[in-house]
Amino acid sequence: MHTVNNTKDLYPYLQRCMAMLSSSLPFVLFSGGYISEQIPLQKSLSQYYHTPMGDVFVGVLCIVGLFLFFHKNPNGREKLALKMAGAFAIGIALLPTDNTDICQKVSILTMTGNLHLVCAIGFFLAMTYLYIFLARGKCTKDNNKHRLLYKACSSLLVLCMGFGILAHQKVLGSYFCEIRPMFIVESASILISSIYFYIGKNY
Numbered sequence: 001m002h003t004v005n006n007t008k009d010l011y012p013y014l015q016r017c018m019a020m021l022s023s024s025l026p027f028v029l030f031s032g033g034y035i036s037e038q039i040p041l042q043k044s045l046s047q048y049y050h051t052p053m054g055d056v057f058v059g060v061l062c063i064v065g066l067f068l069f070f071h072k073n074p075n076g077r078e079k080l081a082l083k084m085a086g087a088f089a090i091g092i093a094l095l096p097t098d099n100t101d102i103c104q105k106v107s108i109l110t111m112t113g114n115l116h117l118v119c120a121i122g123f124f125l126a127m128t129y130l131y132i133f134l135a136r137g138k139c140t141k142d143n144n145k146h147r148l149l150y151k152a153c154s155s156l157l158v159l160c161m162g163f164g165i166l167a168h169q170k171v172l173g174s175y176f177c178e179i180r181p182m183f184i185v186e187s188a189s190i191l192i193s194s195i196y197f198y199i200g201k202n203y
Helices: 007-023 025-037 045-050 054-069 076-094 111-136 144-168 173-178 181-199
Strands: none
Touching: 007 025, 007 054, 007 181, 025 045, 025 054, 025 181, 045 054, 045 181, 054 076, 076 111, 111 144, 111 181, 144 181
16 A cells, blocks of 8 residues: 655645546446436536535535645646636536536526536636646656647547537537537546646656
């Protein structure tokens, strides 16, 4: 079992904990909901807020959001992007999405639902900027593998956001809606975003 011997080892250890916590969220929500309450797979991660797994959804996002916001980082641009991502993550948790069927042709979001959507887009834009900045920044000059990985993550996040917008606007049709495209896109985006904790530079 891994033990933390001093404060210098604590921060990298916390980063790995955040990576595991965030990347496991989609699986925990689905498996926990289905095993405990026979809850079917929801059409988006955010809709788990309105199920018995809502506390888990809110708790994990708040923990990850606070860690991002208070992330120890001396670089101004990276620090700002992390703070924005953290604030948006907390907004996603505390401003729930509407409890409606997103496959409906007509759906008018409430103010809270619109704010939730803004926070979700803002979070992934902040993470995309973070990956782009790291790909170009001095922290990867001596590590081409990390540079390529950051570029790949930023590209994949852009693709996920584009696909998510198409799914949200019902452009993909009813068949794609029934296979839970928003759940898939959000889960993929969460997994991509968690990579930062796995390979991000420890200060």
